[in-house]
Amino acid sequence: MSFDLVLRNARLAGAGGAPSSEGRRVDIGIDDGRIAALAPGLATSAEALDLAGRLVSPGLVETHLHLDKTCILERCRAEDGTLEEAVREVAAAKKGFTVEDVYARGQRTLERAILQGTTHIRTHVEIDPVIGFTGLDGIRQLARDYGWAVDSEICVFPQEGLLNYPGTEERLVQALNQGVKVLGAAPYCDTDPRGQIDRIFALAREFDVDIDMHLDLGSTPDEMHTEYVCDKTAEYGWGGRVAIGHVTRLSTVERSRFDAIARRLADAGVAVTVLPGTDLYLTGRQHEHSVPRGVVPAHRLLGAGVNCTIATNNVLNPFTPYGDASLIRQANLYANVCQVSRKSDLAECLAMITTRAARLMRLADYGIAVGKSADLVVLDCATEDAAIAELAVPLYVFKRGRRTVTRAPAELHRP
Numbered sequence: 001m002s003f004d005l006v007l008r009n010a011r012l013a014g015a016g017g018a019p020s021s022e023g024r025r026v027d028i029g030i031d032d033g034r035i036a037a038l039a040p041g042l043a044t045s046a047e048a049l050d051l052a053g054r055l056v057s058p059g060l061v062e063t064h065l066h067l068d069k070t071c072i073l074e075r076c077r078a079e080d081g082t083l084e085e086a087v088r089e090v091a092a093a094k095k096g097f098t099v100e101d102v103y104a105r106g107q108r109t110l111e112r113a114i115l116q117g118t119t120h121i122r123t124h125v126e127i128d129p130v131i132g133f134t135g136l137d138g139i140r141q142l143a144r145d146y147g148w149a150v151d152s153e154i155c156v157f158p159q160e161g162l163l164n165y166p167g168t169e170e171r172l173v174q175a176l177n178q179g180v181k182v183l184g185a186a187p188y189c190d191t192d193p194r195g196q197i198d199r200i201f202a203l204a205r206e207f208d209v210d211i212d213m214h215l216d217l218g219s220t221p222d223e224m225h226t227e228y229v230c231d232k233t234a235e236y237g238w239g240g241r242v243a244i245g246h247v248t249r250l251s252t253v254e255r256s257r258f259d260a261i262a263r264r265l266a267d268a269g270v271a272v273t274v275l276p277g278t279d280l281y282l283t284g285r286q287h288e289h290s291v292p293r294g295v296v297p298a299h300r301l302l303g304a305g306v307n308c309t310i311a312t313n314n315v316l317n318p319f320t321p322y323g324d325a326s327l328i329r330q331a332n333l334y335a336n337v338c339q340v341s342r343k344s345d346l347a348e349c350l351a352m353i354t355t356r357a358a359r360l361m362r363l364a365d366y367g368i369a370v371g372k373s374a375d376l377v378v379l380d381c382a383t384e385d386a387a388i389a390e391l392a393v394p395l396y397v398f399k400r401g402r403r404t405v406t407r408a409p410a411e412l413h414r415p
């Protein structure tokens, strides 16, 4: 058989259970950018890379990352750590953004994400009368220039309000007319949050685009709109095309209501994205003790049939002053906070940054199967649960069969 490259002795993520036996090792034959064969001991003289039993996962999928406002910490005050401060400070900083500046900052974080094993990204870009298309133009160029390593999908959204901010909708419509495929929202930024949700659904239907909202941020179960979004999703027949991010208020809801909301989400086909870094940083700032954590226990939603993902949201800005764009680290953070203990639940954490995230983005050409695009990450571990528990390091990353990242394992120099 002829291949461009063979990855030998791989353990495959998604193969089920903890692959501890030798018999589960397979070779991955890659030809013309695609997975051409999956079998032990492929007979070929093609170039080979021996993985010595390491885990191969489909490339990591980041469903929620703001590349336009990354790396601005030195320009902002980030002291209160509240959502209000973050929105206010970024709104002020945005006035100084240029296309070149957006590109350069986005590039820093995008390259970090690629080095962490990410091969697909949905990036949220702000549109309003002040920023105009500056962020969008910078990120579109960045996405084109890095297409060799990552497929980027842009979601435009009104971070400073839609109904309260005249001129914003016209610009969102302009972006949708130019082919943007996902429409976001921030209903908490309007005095009439339901009014914003209504407009977003109407626009999504008009332009036939998916929806990805920032929803129900806060540390109490008051004024939640998750159920309303489920109703609108059902009304518009938009199941499988709507995601809601953060939903920190849901983490404060008592169990019986939580379970009822989980059933509504599952029935409507609304996915939930947990953003542990931001949710932990912003939630419960008014508390002096027993601070609520604001991280939705995604596993309870998964148990009810809801699709969930874990994502990064922000890197080095007033919403999240930390970050290295590592999805594995976010998944590990989530596992800590939500007290994930069973190995199968840890494996689900990996699924939430790979296969489940791909489902949220409706990626058809994804996964480890013959015929799929060879978008792969080799992790320095043998099992899916270990990938999360031990913060496994990505050693190699492949995009359409071409190696995009190599990281040498750290060496111990004994005396």
Ligand SMILES: [Zn+2]
Residues within 6 Å of the ligand: 064, 066, 124, 214, 245, 313
């Ligand atoms: Zn966000």
